[in-house]
Amino acid sequence: MAFRDRPDLIGMRFVRFHRDAKTTFDHLKGLLVPGSLPPDDPTGSLKQIDPTPGEPHPAPSASGAITLGDVARLAGVSPSTVSRVLNRPELVNAKTTEAVRAAIAETAYVPNLLAGGLASKRSRLVAAIVPTIANSIFTEAVEALTDRLEEAGYHVLLGLTGYPATREAKLVEAILSRRPEGVFLTGVNHAPETYRRLRAAGIPVVETWDITDNPIDVVIGFSHAAVGRAVATYLTDKGYRRLAMVWADDERAKIRRQGFLAALSEKGIGDVRTSMVPAPGNLQRGREGLARLLDEPGPSPQAVFCSSDALAQGVLAEAQARHLTIPGDLAVIGFGDLDLAAYTYPALTTVRIDRHAIGLKAAEAMLARIDGRQEVERTVDIGFRLIERAST
Amino acid sequence: MAFRDRPDLIGMRFVRFHRDAKTTFDHLKGLLVPGSLPPDDPTGSLKQIDPTPGEPHPAPSASGAITLGDVARLAGVSPSTVSRVLNRPELVNAKTTEAVRAAIAETAYVPNLLAGGLASKRSRLVAAIVPTIANSIFTEAVEALTDRLEEAGYHVLLGLTGYPATREAKLVEAILSRRPEGVFLTGVNHAPETYRRLRAAGIPVVETWDITDNPIDVVIGFSHAAVGRAVATYLTDKGYRRLAMVWADDERAKIRRQGFLAALSEKGIGDVRTSMVPAPGNLQRGREGLARLLDEPGPSPQAVFCSSDALAQGVLAEAQARHLTIPGDLAVIGFGDLDLAAYTYPALTTVRIDRHAIGLKAAEAMLARIDGRQEVERTVDIGFRLIERAST
DNA sequence: AGTGGAAATGAAAGCGCTTTCATCGCCCGG
DNA sequence: CCGGGCGATGAAAGCGCTTTCATTTCCACT
Numbered sequence: 036m037a038f039r040d041r042p043d044l045i046g047m048r049f050v051r052f053h054r055d056a057k058t059t060f061d062h063l064k065g066l067l068v069p070g071s072l073p074p075d076d077p078t079g080s081l082k083q084i085d086p087t088p089g090e091p092h093p094a095p096s097a098s099g100a101i102t103l104g105d106v107a108r109l110a111g112v113s114p115s116t117v118s119r120v121l122n123r124p125e126l127v128n129a130k131t132t133e134a135v136r137a138a139i140a141e142t143a144y145v146p147n148l149l150a151g152g153l154a155s156k157r158s159r160l161v162a163a164i165v166p167t168i169a170n171s172i173f174t175e176a177v178e179a180l181t182d183r184l185e186e187a188g189y190h191v192l193l194g195l196t197g198y199p200a201t202r203e204a205k206l207v208e209a210i211l212s213r214r215p216e217g218v219f220l221t222g223v224n225h226a227p228e229t230y231r232r233l234r235a236a237g238i239p240v241v242e243t244w245d246i247t248d249n250p251i252d253v254v255i256g257f258s259h260a261a262v263g264r265a266v267a268t269y270l271t272d273k274g275y276r277r278l279a280m281v282w283a284d285d286e287r288a289k290i291r292r293q294g295f296l297a298a299l300s301e302k303g304i305g306d307v308r309t310s311m312v313p314a315p316g317n318l319q320r321g322r323e324g325l326a327r328l329l330d331e332p333g334p335s336p337q338a339v340f341c342s343s344d345a346l347a348q349g350v351l352a353e354a355q356a357r358h359l360t361i362p363g364d365l366a367v368i369g370f371g372d373l374d375l376a377a378y379t380y381p382a383l384t385t386v387r388i389d390r391h392a393i394g395l396k397a398a399e400a401m402l403a404r405i406d407g408r409q410e411v412e413r414t415v416d417i418g419f420r421l422i423e424r425a426s427t
Numbered sequence: 428m429a430f431r432d433r434p435d436l437i438g439m440r441f442v443r444f445h446r447d448a449k450t451t452f453d454h455l456k457g458l459l460v461p462g463s464l465p466p467d468d469p470t471g472s473l474k475q476i477d478p479t480p481g482e483p484h485p486a487p488s489a490s491g492a493i494t495l496g497d498v499a500r501l502a503g504v505s506p507s508t509v510s511r512v513l514n515r516p517e518l519v520n521a522k523t524t525e526a527v528r529a530a531i532a533e534t535a536y537v538p539n540l541l542a543g544g545l546a547s548k549r550s551r552l553v554a555a556i557v558p559t560i561a562n563s564i565f566t567e568a569v570e571a572l573t574d575r576l577e578e579a580g581y582h583v584l585l586g587l588t589g590y591p592a593t594r595e596a597k598l599v600e601a602i603l604s605r606r607p608e609g610v611f612l613t614g615v616n617h618a619p620e621t622y623r624r625l626r627a628a629g630i631p632v633v634e635t636w637d638i639t640d641n642p643i644d645v646v647i648g649f650s651h652a653a654v655g656r657a658v659a660t661y662l663t664d665k666g667y668r669r670l671a672m673v674w675a676d677d678e679r680a681k682i683r684r685q686g687f688l689a690a691l692s693e694k695g696i697g698d699v700r701t702s703m704v705p706a707p708g709n710l711q712r713g714r715e716g717l718a719r720l721l722d723e724p725g726p727s728p729q730a731v732f733c734s735s736d737a738l739a740q741g742v743l744a745e746a747q748a749r750h751l752t753i754p755g756d757l758a759v760i761g762f763g764d765l766d767l768a769a770y771t772y773p774a775l776t777t778v779r780i781d782r783h784a785i786g787l788k789a790a791e792a793m794l795a796r797i798d799g800r801q802e803v804e805r806t807v808d809i810g811f812r813l814i815e816r817a818s819t
Numbered sequence: 820a821g822t823g824g825a826a827a828t829g830a831a832a833g834c835g836c837t838t839t840c841a842t843c844g845c846c847c848g849g
Numbered sequence: 850c851c852g853g854g855c856g857a858t859g860a861a862a863g864c865g866c867t868t869t870c871a872t873t874t875c876c877a878c879t
Contacts, residue, residue: 102835113859118837128857143627148604149550150835152541153864157837163585168566170766175561181587190602193555193585195573210582212540235535318767348767355772374562375710375740380747494865505829510867520827542865545834549867820879827874834867842859849851 101142110138121146152214161401162210163219164194164203166285167315172343172371172390173221176243179394180219187402189216196221198285198314204229211236217401219394222286223247223254239404241397245287246416253400255393255415259287262386263294265421266368270338271302273427275366279336280309281324281346283316288342291370295340308336316342321349322356329357338366338427344373344385351379351426366427381425392417493534502530513538544606553793554602555611556586556595558677559707564735564763564782565613568635571786572611579794581608588613590677590706596621603628609793611786614678615639615646631796633789637679638808645792647785647807651679654778654811655686658760661813662730663694667758671728672701673716673738675708680734683762687732700728708734713741714748721749730758730819736765736777743771743818758819773817784809 103121107114112131119127120135127135138144152158161184165173181191194210196203204226207218211232217239223246225233233240233251240252247254270278278299282292292309299307310328312320321341329335341347347369351361359365361381369376372387396415403411495513499506504523511519512527519527530536544550553576557565573583586602588595596618599610603624609631615638617625625632625643632644639646662670670691674684684701691699702720704712713733721727733739739761743753751757753773761768764779788807795803 100835104835114836115838115859115861116857119858122837126857131857143623145600145624145628146604147545147606147835149541149545149606150864151837153539153545153866154835154837156864158541167570168560169570170562170566174563174566177585178559178561178587181585185587185598190605191585193569193573193583195570195577206577208537212538213582214539214541231535232537236537318770322770345767349770352770352772375737378710378714378741378744380744492865496865506866507830507868508828511828514867518827523827539865542834543867545836546865546867548834822879823877825874825876827872829872830870832867832869834865837862837864839862840860843857845854845856847853847855 101144103144103146106135106138106142106144109142110135156214158214158216159189160192160213160215161189161217161219162192162194162207162213162215164196164206164210165219165221166196166198166200168193168195170317170345171315172373172388173244175390176394176397177219179391180398181394183395183398184401187398200286207232216405217241219243219397219401220251223250223256224286225251239401241400243393243397245290246414248414250413252404253397253411253413253415255396255400255417257388257417257419258294259290260294260297262370262419263291263296264298265419266291266340266386267295267298267302269421269423270340270366270368270427271299271304273338273366275338275427276304277334277337278304278307278340279328279338280307280340280342281312281316281321281328281350282309282342283312283314283320283346284342285314288314291342308333312346316346316349318345318349318352321346321351322353323349325350325353329353336365338362338368341367341369344369344371344376344383347383347385347426348375348379351381351383362425362427368427372422376422377424379426384424384427385422387420387422389417493536495536495538498527498530498534498536501534502527548606550606550608551581552584552605552607553581553609553611554584554586554599554605554607556588556598556602557611557613558588558590558592560585560587562709562737563707564765564780565636567782568786568789569611571783572790573786575787575790576793579790592678599624608797609633611635611789611793612643615642615648616678617643631793633792635785635789637682638806640806642805644796645789645803645805645807647788647792647809649780649809649811650686651682652686652689654762655683655688656690657811657813658683658732658762658778659687659690659694661815662732662758662760662819663691663696665730665758665819667730667819668696669726669729670696670699670732671720671730672699672732672734673704673708673713673720673742674701674734675704675706675712675738676734677706680706683734700725704738708738708741710737710741710744713738713743714745715741717742717745721745728757730754730760733759733761736761736763736768736775739775739777739818740767740771743773743775754817754819760819764814768814769816771818776816776819777814779812779814781809 103117104114107117110117112135116127116131117135120132124132148159163177163180165177168174168177184191192210192213192215194206196206200222207229215238218233220240220242221244223242230251242250242254243256245256246258280292282288296307308328310324312324324346325339339350341350347367350367354361354365361367367383369383369385372385376383376385400411495509496506499509502509504527508519508523509527512524516524540551555569555572557569560566560569576583584602584605584607586598588598592614599621607630610625612632612634613636615634622643634642634646635648637648638650672684674680688699700720702716704716716738717731731742733742739759742759746753746757753759759775761775761777764777768775768777792803
């Protein structure tokens, strides 16, 4: 209470300005580029190799950075040999390899993958394009993708499209100029322009988090309509009749909702109220969503289906704030099976998606494609599982 | 109950194999490279420009992809002019620009930034190195960084070091070969090797999530010790005496803990039990942590300080499961002010960090450095705020 | 009409690698 | 003792851009 007025408990902000020479790198231009020797060692061994006229190997790079040519001269071999040591060591004699490695260590050489990628036409880069990573269901897939590709010597370029994916088309265009060797996409609906560019790029494209019979290349996901139907069946089998939804209507949630409503109407349940909230769903919006539902006139629902676990958590919180017992007064079911779902109180019934598998399989599919392997599953349904817990 | 045995509610897995020609890209090698014409248009207008002997501009690229030279020939200008249109349009006559843009559109030209970066020594790449992004406190900073840098024409390379940051050194090494123009790092403690390489790279380096007087370059964060002290003061001022901790002891949490304990012992409170759990903290570990604390013999704590909100959420859940009233039986305070903290039941008292600001300021600092701007704040303490809610 | 200077463009030399192709020893079998 | 073949290495030609520097063009003014 009075605490908010206690400035001593508030972290102090302090900021320092340094205006000395170390503050910018201007004075180091062309000197402290990657791999160069420390400035306090102007007589480093490299400099002592005087590139006399007739010297067979390349002169030191003009820019001052250590290049593969510098390493080659120090090791007394040709640049091609250094390149081989780095990329195809099995082609090089053990003694030579050793000499080259010593030269690399001595010069603190850092290869330039921009140059390497240009020459070899292999960027060893993969783009991951997702709506958001902030407390999102996508992060685990991106993390699995990154980890697996890292092992294989690839790096991941992160592209964030926002929710809804308004920036996707421009992002894909921009990122293709990096010549990625693969693209990880979220969802299966993309701008026509995006399709064109991606097909023209001729690289593996993995669409995820949904399923389609007509993928650009590979799709790894599951049927959102089937999720909706499964939840409908589950809730009606449990005897719930007055149903409602708290829903953040992103593209894929929309399909879950349609599946849910279609299955319900087959069972003669037609009056399902939906409390729509903006995507992405979070705890706050879940609370607000349920509040709106309960404050409206009409019979109160027996069960609420939420488009995400985050929303469901909010629904749980709001229900508790209103002293409703769960599932007695209100049953709640979420979607996603976030880590927390098993540990909310009461534990949350939800739909589990193997998010890690999506990222991992995407990585494997890309690597297989890049290897030119013939048999790649084009449509992978990783399925889902309804996890029953205490909230229903 | 019986539901787990209802296979019809379980998402079916299905997998299809396609073995037709479209399954791999082998047959397209050198054809469908980025920017090439669609294969069903073999008489594309480009092909009709017969590169007769004496043709002043470059012949079509051997690899088949559309290059800047192809665009130049079609537009009837030199490659340098096309390059200018793309990078410094203010230097080019309006009519010429128009002709070049038309040629770019017609050829669906996609610039090659590997080549551009090599020639200009500007990769327009920034590396973001964080322990994890899976439901983590770091994602918002990475997202803000990515968004801001995207605007400026940069892309972000994502590097995941794991928890603890065992892979950081190797990751930094690998990623420097991409010649990033800046590096975003988590924490202020790094391997000596990492320091060396980063300094040698001569690029802006922003360390985050902590503070130090001796940053590699720029540090943007806050004092974890001060957080610990502030929480200690707050809890004791509220009258709590029997205190405990549920703690995931990562590098920075360790410092918060020390600050907390030091401030308490100054107040004569020395017997603070800590329930340690593995990092990263999550809801499950929070529950387990509190359970261990309560099941041990001895007086039960009046208040628990958790190293993260995720953990605090678990503590809340476990307390509820045990029918403890909060804060009457047990007060709970977290750290991080995740979105959900305001909406748990009861709402969680916690410490707010402006995560978004960390990413944004990091981006701004890098861009300022890259621009060669002189005055860059080397040490930025973004502070923190203790947010009092219902759980204490 | 002539001229100076700015604006616009082109020529050419790389950026730092990879990769093909050629060359050079060297060992083994005949 | 000689030729074939293989393992190991080097020479050189790019990869597709950017960026000086030089040249041409175009005006505004005298």
